[in-house]
Amino acid sequence: MAFEKQTFWDDVSNAGSIGIAGHIRPDGDCVGSALGLASYIRDNFGKEPTVYLEELPKAFDFLTGGDKVVTGYPYREEPFDLFISVDCGDDGRLGKAMEYVKKAKKTYCIDHHATSNGFLENNLVKPEAAATAQIIYTLLDDSKVTLGTAEALYLGIVHDTGVFKHSCTTRETMEIAGALLDHGVSSSRIIDGTFFEKTYLQNQILGRCLMESILCLDGRVIFSSIDRKTINLYGLAPADTEGIIDQLRVTKGVEVAILIRELTPRSWRVSMRSCEIVDVSKICAMFGGGGHVRAAGATMSGSRRDVINNLTAEIEKQLINRE
Numbered sequence: 567m568a569f570e571k572q573t574f575w576d577d578v579s580n581a582g583s584i585g586i587a588g589h590i591r592p593d594g595d596c597v598g599s600a601l602g603l604a605s606y607i608r609d610n611f612g613k614e615p616t617v618y619l620e621e622l623p624k625a626f627d628f629l630t631g632g633d634k635v636v637t638g639y640p641y642r643e644e645p646f647d648l649f650i651s652v653d654c655g656d657d658g659r660l661g662k663a664m665e666y667v668k669k670a671k672k673t674y675c676i677d678h679h680a681t682s683n684g685f686l687e688n689n690l691v692k693p694e695a696a697a698t699a700q701i702i703y704t705l706l707d708d709s710k711v712t713l714g715t716a717e718a719l720y721l722g723i724v725h726d727t728g729v730f731k732h733s734c735t736t737r738e739t740m741e742i743a744g745a746l747l748d749h750g751v752s753s754s755r756i757i758d759g760t761f762f763e764k765t766y767l768q769n770q771i772l773g774r775c776l777m778e779s780i781l782c783l784d785g786r787v788i789f790s791s792i793d794r795k796t797i798n799l800y801g802l803a804p805a806d807t808e809g810i811i812d813q814l815r816v817t818k819g820v821e822v823a824i825l826i827r828e829l830t831p832r833s834w835r836v837s838m839r840s841c842e843i844v845d846v847s848k849i850c851a852m853f854g855g856g857g858h859v860r861a862a863g864a865t866m867s868g869s870r871r872d873v874i875n876n877l878t879a880e881i882e883k884q885l886i887n888r889e
Contacts, residue, residue, distance in 0.1 A: 569674065569688040571705050577672055578607055581648035584615040585670065587663035589654040591804060592619045594626065594725025594760065599652040599676070599698040601631045602718030609712050616646075618663045623805045625760045629721065630714030645669035653698035653722075655682030655691075655856060676701055678726075680847055681856030696734040697726035703742050716749035721756050728812060729757055733842075733860055761809075768806050771796075775810050775825065781817075786885060787878055788814050789824035791870055797828065815839040822846065822881050826873055829865065834873050836864045843888050849880045 588596035604615040622635045639662040649670035654660050655677050675686040680693040695701045699722025727735045779790040814823035822844050826834040838846040840860050847862040855864025866873045
């Protein structure tokens with residue numbers, strides 16, 4: 567069920583131990599939401615939440631509390647009084663942190679994914695929000711927001727809006743971003759340092775993916791892939807492929823971009839982006855994934871050809887229905 571803001575803060579105030587976790591393969595909104603909320607609780611309630619993330623991308627480790635993030639999901643016998651899931655729509659996406667949720671005395675979910683199923687005791691899900699970080703800001707007292715909190719939430723909004731260019735960006739999104747800037751956030755540091763700046767290795771793999779990309783469905787779809795041989799050759803981490811899908815999407819005439827990355831033989835991580843017509847969250851949901859209307863992902867099995875054929879068949883159905 568949905569929860570009231572005051573009830574949430576009462577539970578925070580009364581909790582002796584607090585855990586916070588985001589989804590597996592954490593992105594900017596996941597990290598920013600988790601660390602922003604933890605920072606606010608630390609600053610205003612004198613408590614030290616434990617933040618669990620599968621990993622902390624190096625580009626985000628400057629955020630306040632980044633040095634305290636727990637990535638190993640160690641065994642914990644004592645249940646948390648309060649556990650908060652951020653930017654995660656179902657128990658599968660929460661990964662190993664679900665073990666803490668199962669034992670917790672009270673649980674909350676704050677999320678903005680359209681495919682979110684309200685899997686915890688108390689859920690605040692707003693699919694119309696551009697980012698979970700945007701929702702979290704609405705729970706806060708702006709006069710009590712510190713720079714550390716503001717930087718984390720601003721980063722979350724920047725990443726899930728593609729630097730305010732995605733269609734999910736609204737007037738409220740921009741107003742909240744402006745309010746966070748008033749707390750001293752350096753927009754150039756956040757945007758250039760965590761969104762646009764790439765390592766030499768990232769530029770190498772971006773160039774390779776662009777060179778090897780293929781257009782199909784009369785140029786309406788573009789796809790590229792990264793197999794295990796390439797991953798091993800370059801020593802790639804998941805974070806090294808960030809931004810490739812967005813560069814594919816802005817190819818002139820393209821409606822949908824697809825990037826698939828081989829996890830294990832015949833298992834692929836799929837990322838999809840669309841421009842105006844195709845709801846990629848519906849397609850990814852068909853294959854056990856989910857996300858947003860214009861940005862979604864899934865894990866699929868089969869050969870590279872099988873994966874692309876299955877995805878493009880569903881894309882074609884949506885394109886035909888809109889024509």
